[in-house]
Amino acid sequence: xxxxxxxxxxxxxxxxxxxxxxxxxxxxxxxxxxxxxxxxxxxxxxxxxxxxxxxxxxxxxxxxxxxxxxxxxxxxxxxxxxxxxxxxxxxxxxxxxxxxxxxxxxxxxxxxxxxxxxxxxxxxxxxxxxxxxxxxxxxxxxxxxxxxxxxxxxxxxxxxxxxxxxxxxxxxxxxxxxxxxxxxxxxxxxxxxxxxxxxxxxxxxxxxxxxxxxxxxxxxxxxxxxxxxxxxxxxxxxxxxxxxxxxxxxxxxxxxxxxxxxxxxxxxxxxxxxxxxxxxxxxxxxxxxxxxxxxxxxxxxxxxxxxxxxxxxxxxxxxxxxxxxxxxxxxxxxxxxxxxxxxxxxxxxxxxxxxxxxxxxxxxxxxxxxxxxxxxxxxxxx
Ligand SMILES: Nc1ncnc2c1ncn2[C@@H]1O[C@H](COP(=O)(O)OP(=O)(O)OP(=O)(O)O)[C@@H](O)[C@H]1O
Ligand SMILES: [Mg+2]
Numbered sequence: 590x591x592x593x594x595x596x597x598x599x600x601x602x603x604x605x606x607x608x609x610x611x612x613x614x615x616x617x618x619x620x621x622x623x624x625x626x627x628x629x630x631x632x633x634x635x636x637x638x639x640x641x642x643x644x645x646x647x648x649x650x651x652x653x654x655x656x657x658x659x660x661x662x663x664x665x666x667x668x669x670x671x672x673x674x675x676x677x678x679x680x681x682x683x684x685x686x687x688x689x690x691x692x693x694x695x696x697x698x699x700x701x702x703x704x705x706x707x708x709x710x711x712x713x714x715x716x717x718x719x720x721x722x723x724x725x726x727x728x729x730x731x732x733x734x735x736x737x738x739x740x741x742x743x744x745x746x747x748x749x750x751x752x753x754x755x756x757x758x759x760x761x762x763x764x765x766x767x768x769x770x771x772x773x774x775x776x777x778x779x780x781x782x783x784x785x786x787x788x789x790x791x792x793x794x795x796x797x798x799x800x801x802x803x804x805x806x807x808x809x810x811x812x813x814x815x816x817x818x819x820x821x822x823x824x825x826x827x828x829x830x831x832x833x834x835x836x837x838x839x840x841x842x843x844x845x846x847x848x849x850x851x852x853x854x855x856x857x858x859x860x861x862x863x864x865x866x867x868x869x870x871x872x873x874x875x876x877x878x879x880x881x882x883x884x885x886x887x888x889x890x891x892x893x894x895x896x897x898x899x900x901x902x903x904x905x906x907x908x909x910x911x912x913x914x915x916x917x918x919x920x921x922x923x924x925x926x927x928x929x930x931x932x933x934x935x936x937x938x939x940x941x942x943x944x945x946x947x948x949x950x951x952x953x954x955x956x957x958x959x960x961x962x963x964x965x966x967x968x969x970x971x
Contacts, residue, residue: 624668627697631690631812632660633708635674637683653707660686660705670696690812708809724774727767728899728924729892733760736883737775740860744779744815747858757850757861757878759823761868762885765925768864771885772819775862782813788826788863791842800845807849807859814858820846823863828870843875850878887923890916896927901947904936909946918956930959 664675669688677684689708691697699705724734740758743750760768769785776783784806791806792799810816826842850861865871868882888896897912897919919927934955939947 624696624698625693626700627669627691627693627703629690629692629704629706629812630669630688630697630699631706631708632675632686633689635685635687637685656707657705661699661701661703664699664705665701666699668696668698706808706812708812721777722770722773723778724771726899727770727774728895729888730767730771730885733767733771733883733885736881737771740775741779744775744781744817744858744860747815754857755860755880756852757863757880759868759876759879759882760862760864760885761866761882763887763923764866765923765929766885766887767924768885769819769821770924772817772862772864775860776817776819779815781815781817781858782810784810784813784816784818785821786819787821788823788842791820791846792826792839797841799842800848803842803845803849810859811857816859818859818861820861820863822865823875824865824867824870828872843872847874847878850875887921888927890920893919893922893927896924897932900928900932904932904947906936906939906944907946910949910952914949915952915956926959931955934958 659679660675663678667675669675669691671688671691671694673688674685675688676682677686697703724737727734740755743755747754760771762768772785773783775781786806791802806818810818826839826846828839863879868876894913894916897915901908901912915931919931922931931952932955935947935951938944938951938954944951
């Protein structure tokens with residue numbers, strides 16, 4: 590549908606919409622009698638049924654308590670289930686909110702006692718699972734996979750673990766070794782929501798913003814459980830005080846994180862994974878909250894071959910070279926280096942030349958172009 594809807598198109602669309610709304614309320618009436626009272630209904634702003642009706646969108650809520658009262662007044666008595674839409678009748682008529690979570694599960698009725706909460710558009714985007722990557726695609730890292738098994742079990746059946754639930758795990762190791770990839774695989778394989786944030790994104794503009802953001806993040810994850818919160822580049826905020834000219838906003842983030850990691854709130858089905866390249870430089874109090882530290886090492890010779898061959902198989906053209914030749918010469922390369930600095934530029938060169946296949950010359954050019962070989966030790970603050 591284009592931005593401009595002809596008269597007829599609008600007519601048809603609205604007809605359909607009204608019809609659906611009518612059907613929907615019939616269904617609700619039928620279910621109403623059996624629906625249990627809702628403990629929680631979480632909404633996300635979904636927009637208007639017609640485009641271009643309003644420009645200031647997405648919207649956000651200033652005062653959650655006030656929103657709750659406002660929402661309850663309109664929708665008390667309504668029966669809702671996951672995925673349903675509720676339409677605002679007052680401030681922005683026909684603005685739709687979608688139900689993203691109800692407790693208890695199934696159709697529930699909004700009552701005086703229902704907690705109605707609002708999921709920010711940005712958090713809602715975060716919680717979507719990035720389809721694809723599974724552990725099968727991660728080369729090596731056998732101990733990582735072994736350790737993640739417990740987490741997988743937990744996310745599949747949080748109740749079985751009770752007080753023995755895994756909560757906070759630290760992934761550490763050089764850049765490009767698959768930490769983010771492993772977190773994605775974990776979420777994918779357990780169909781958990783993934784909340785992937787960089788630690789620096791948690792710093793707010795104003796005092797108090799940071800801790801609020803963190804609190805919202807953990808709450809959104811809790812409401813979407815099972816969920817994985819992945820905090821990348823933890824060292825960017827969690828540096829030991831001796832390395833850090835203590836900035837108020839950073840200290841605030843660390844303190845808020847400490848509070849959430851401590852799990853004061855009941856934390857069912859949420860695992861927090863933080864990643865860092867420099868665990869030794871982390872703030873001691875912060876580091877101690879992670880019950881498990883899992884190391885990601887640079888790939889061995891055999892693993893480098895597997896990574897090279899694995900990605901080369903997915904090339905859109907043939908590779909006319911024995912990749913074993915490159916195993917010794919890529920000592921110290923991470924999985925990312927192999928893929929992004931060796932294979933990808935070689936492929937691009939071959940494509941540009943309209944070559945029939947990726948040849949030794951292409952790979953040699955790519956290898957030579959890699960800046961700073963042999964690789965210097967990683968800068969501590971990069
Ligand atoms: N062991 C591996 N097996 C397969 N692919 C890998 C492996 N390690 C890295 N890669 C490739 O490198 C890419 C980058 O890895 P990833 O982003 O997970 O690294 P990281 O450890 O999170 O790095 P950083 O510390 O810089 O955030 C992956 O998306 C994947 O394509
Ligand atoms: Mg990463």
